[in-house]
Amino acid sequence: xxxxxxxxxxxxxxxxxxxxxxxxxxxxxxxxxxxxxxxxxxxxxxxxxxxxxxxxxxxxxxxxxxxxxxxxxxxxxxxxxxxxxxxxxxxxxxxxxxxxxxxxxxxxxxxxxxxxxxxxxxxxxxxxxxxxxxxxxxxxxxxxxxxxxxxxxxxxxxxxxxxxxxxxxxxxxxxxxxxxxxxxxxxxxxxxxxxxxxxxxxxxxxxxxxxxxxxx
Numbered sequence: 001x002x003x004x005x006x007x008x009x010x011x012x013x014x015x016x017x018x019x020x021x022x023x024x025x026x027x028x029x030x031x032x033x034x035x036x037x038x039x040x041x042x043x044x045x046x047x048x049x050x051x052x053x054x055x056x057x058x059x060x061x062x063x064x065x066x067x068x069x070x071x072x073x074x075x076x077x078x079x080x081x082x083x084x085x086x087x088x089x090x091x092x093x094x095x096x097x098x099x100x101x102x103x104x105x106x107x108x109x110x111x112x113x114x115x116x117x118x119x120x121x122x123x124x125x126x127x128x129x130x131x132x133x134x135x136x137x138x139x140x141x142x143x144x145x146x147x148x149x150x151x152x153x154x155x156x157x158x159x160x161x162x163x164x165x166x167x168x169x170x171x172x173x174x175x176x177x178x179x180x181x182x183x184x185x186x187x188x189x190x191x192x193x194x195x196x197x198x199x200x201x202x203x204x205x206x207x208x209x210x211x212x213x214x215x216x
Contacts, residue, residue: 011174015109018159018171021145021183023110029149030176032102033202036151039096040122040208043067046093047085049124055079061129068095070119070215072138079138081119081215095120102178103147103212110180112145117212125155125207127197133164133189136213144214145182151175151210152203153195160189175200 012027029036049063052074066072070081071092085092099120107115123131136146150173157179160168166189173179181188192209199205 012176016171018169018179019181019185019188021111022159022181022185022188023179024171024173025106025109025178025180027174027176028106028109028178029102029151032098033176035096035098036102037202039098040151040210042096043093043122046090047071047088049122050087061125062131063124063126065122065124066120067093067099067122068117068119072119072121072215081138099210099212102149106147106149106178106180107145107182110145110182112180112182115144115147115212115214117144117147117214119213119215120210121213122208122210125153125192125195125209127153127205128194129207130194131192133158133160133168133191135187135189136211137187139213139215141214142186145180145186147212148179149210149212150177150179151208152200153198153205153207155195155207155209156193158189158191158193160191162187162189164189175202 014026016024047065049065051060051063055078073082103117155173157171157173158168160166195207
């Protein structure tokens with residue numbers, strides 16, 4: 001067990017503010033774990049993780065899939081949401097109820113009531129994978145928050161300002177942590193530093209992150 005898991009019970013329930021409307025809910029997802037991991041496996045069975053191409057032609061270091069009414073995709077024609085998985089030609093898997101329940105409760109805990117996500121992007125990070133600074137701005141409107149759940153290996157979350165040039169703060173995220181941001185913080189740049197290979201006892205050498213949005 002990694003040292004970061006030794007204090008999981010103590011940290012559960014702690015809320016760290018990283019902006020006026022942005023919070024880390026430490027270990028908030030742990031009570032859901034028994035149902036979360038089988039749900040992730042079921043989504044993956046229907047729509048496998050894959051590394052997509054960015055509009056500039058780069059292959060992402062992170063593999064992704066989706067569940068919910070809408071799924072986020074990228075290719076040479078741009079970033080967008082689709083109702084069907086371009087790889088299978090079928091609708092994205094339905095969002096598992098445990099996902100939606102976790103997202104709603106985490107949003108409410110951070111002060112965002114009545115959050116009803118219609119899209120969940122799942123990212124699979126092997127060691128060395130990263131996510132460059134970006135804004136979540138492909139959604140129809142920005143009134144709903146973002147809810148982001150971390151499972152598996154630890155990560156360093158970068159939370160910047162409203163301009164790419166603003167220096168981000170570095171925030172460690174551990175298994176079960178949930179980040180929620182919205183309101184005046186909704187369009188802040190964010191990313192993830194390269195993942196260090198520190199295997200997690202449940203998930204081994206990978207980090208799974210899923211991000212809930214109201215996209216449509």
